[in-house]
Amino acid sequence: MTTQHTPDTADFRPAIDTALVRRLVDRQFPRWAGLPLEPLGAAGSDHVIHRLGRELSVRLPRHRGAIGQAAKEARWLPRLAAHLPLAVPVPVAVGRPDLGYPWPWAVTRWLDGEVATVEGLGESVGAAVELAEFLLALQRFAPPEAVADGPTGLAASPLAARDRATRAAVARVGDTFDAAAMAGLWDAALRAPAWGRPPVWVHGDFHTGNLLTVDGRLSAVIDFGGLALGDPACDLMVAFTLMSAGSRAAFRATLGVDDATWTRGRGWALATGLNAYVSYAADDPRVAAQTTRQITQALTG
Numbered sequence: 001m002t003t004q005h006t007p008d009t010a011d012f013r014p015a016i017d018t019a020l021v022r023r024l025v026d027r028q029f030p031r032w033a034g035l036p037l038e039p040l041g042a043a044g045s046d047h048v049i050h051r052l053g054r055e056l057s058v059r060l061p062r063h064r065g066a067i068g069q070a071a072k073e074a075r076w077l078p079r080l081a082a083h084l085p086l087a088v089p090v091p092v093a094v095g096r097p098d099l100g101y102p103w104p105w106a107v108t109r110w111l112d113g114e115v116a117t118v119e120g121l122g123e124s125v126g127a128a129v130e131l132a133e134f135l136l137a138l139q140r141f142a143p144p145e146a147v148a149d150g151p152t153g154l155a156a157s158p159l160a161a162r163d164r165a166t167r168a169a170v171a172r173v174g175d176t177f178d179a180a181a182m183a184g185l186w187d188a189a190l191r192a193p194a195w196g197r198p199p200v201w202v203h204g205d206f207h208t209g210n211l212l213t214v215d216g217r218l219s220a221v222i223d224f225g226g227l228a229l230g231d232p233a234c235d236l237m238v239a240f241t242l243m244s245a246g247s248r249a250a251f252r253a254t255l256g257v258d259d260a261t262w263t264r265g266r267g268w269a270l271a272t273g274l275n276a277y278v279s280y281a282a283d284d285p286r287v288a289a290q291t292t293r294q295i296t297q298a299l300t301g
Contacts, residue, residue: 014101016048016060025058028095029107032056045280046225051110056092060105069225070094070106072154076227080201083141086134087111087212087220111220113212118242118293120216128239128247130218131211132254135235139200143229156202156230159264160190162271169274181299182270189267192260195231204228206235207272208242208290236265237272240297241290262301269298 018039026033035053046066047059061067074091081088090109097103121127143154163186170182203210204226212220226234236257239248252262273294281288 013063021050021058023099024095055110057108057110061103066225067103070104073224080141084137086218089222111212113214113219116208116211116213122242122244123247125247125250127218128243128251129254131238132251139232141201154228156228159267166271166274169278172278177295185266185270185299189264192263199229200232202228202230202232202235206238233261233264234268237269240269241294266298269294
C-alpha cells in the first residue's frame with residue numbers, strides 16, 4: 001500500500017519550484033513583482049532559497065523542522081543585530097501559507113559573500129578570534145525577562161537528546177572511523193559536568209556553511225533556525241568544522257572555555273558530524289569530505 005504524505009506527517013516535503021515562489025511573491029508582495037527571481041542551487045537541506053532582485057532573498061522551508069525559522073528570525077534578529085560584530089540576516093517580510101504551500105516563509109535582505117572554507121580560514125588565528133568574539137557578544141545579549149523565565153519554545157535541546165541516534169551512527173560507521181574512539185568521546189561528553197550557569201543565547205548551527213566571507217575575511221553569520229537559550233557548548237562545533245589546531249587554541253582561549261564545556265563541545269561536533277555523514281555522505285562527496293573532517297577533528301580535540 002502506498003503511504004500518502006500530508007503536511008501533518010513528519011517527512012512531508014512540499015514541491016517547491018521557481019514558478020511557485022514567483023507566484024507567492026507576486027501575490028503576497030506585489031511591490032516586488034517586477035524583480036527578477038533566481039534559484040540558488042546549493043541552498044542547504046532546510047530551505048529552498050531564491051535571490052529576488054539585487055537586495056533580497058526568499059526562503060521557503062523544505063520540511064516541518066524548519067517552519068518556525070521565519071517567525072523566529074523576524075522576532076529576534078533585529079534585536080540581536082546591533083549587538084553583534086558580524087552581519088546577520090535582516091528580515092523584511094514573512095509570507096503566509098498560500099497556493100498549496102503549507103508553511104510561513106521569509107524574505108530577507110541579501111548578504112553578499114562566499115561560504116567560508118577550511119582552505120581560506122582554517123589556519124587563521126584572526127578569524128578564530130573573530131568567531132569567538134561573535135559568540136561572546138551573542139552570549140552577553142540578555143534575553144528579555146519573559147523569555148528567560150517563561151515557556152517560549154526557545155530552549156536548546158540537551159546533548160543527551162542525541163544519545164540514541166549518535167550511538168546508532170557510531171555503529172553504522174565503525175568500519176570507516178575509529179568506533180572505540182567515537183564511543184569513548186561520546187561517553188566522556190555525556191559524563192562531563194553540565195552547564196551550571198544561566199542559559200545563554202546560542203546560534204545552534206554554528207558551522208562553516210553558515211559563515212560568509214568577503215575578500216577572504218569573515219563578513220556575516222547566517223541561518224539562525226537553531227537560535228535558542230542553552231548550553232554554549234553546542235556552538236563550539238565551528239572549532240572542528242573550520243579550524244586547525246593552532247586557530248582552535250586561539251578560539252578556545254578567547255572564549256575562556258573550561259574543560260567540561262570543551263568536552264561537551266567535542267561531543268556536539270561528533271554528534272552533528274555523524275548525523276550529517278550517515279544522512280548525506282553517500283550521495284554528496286562534498287558533505288562526505290566536510291563531515292569526515294569534522295568527525296576526525298572532534299576525535300583529535
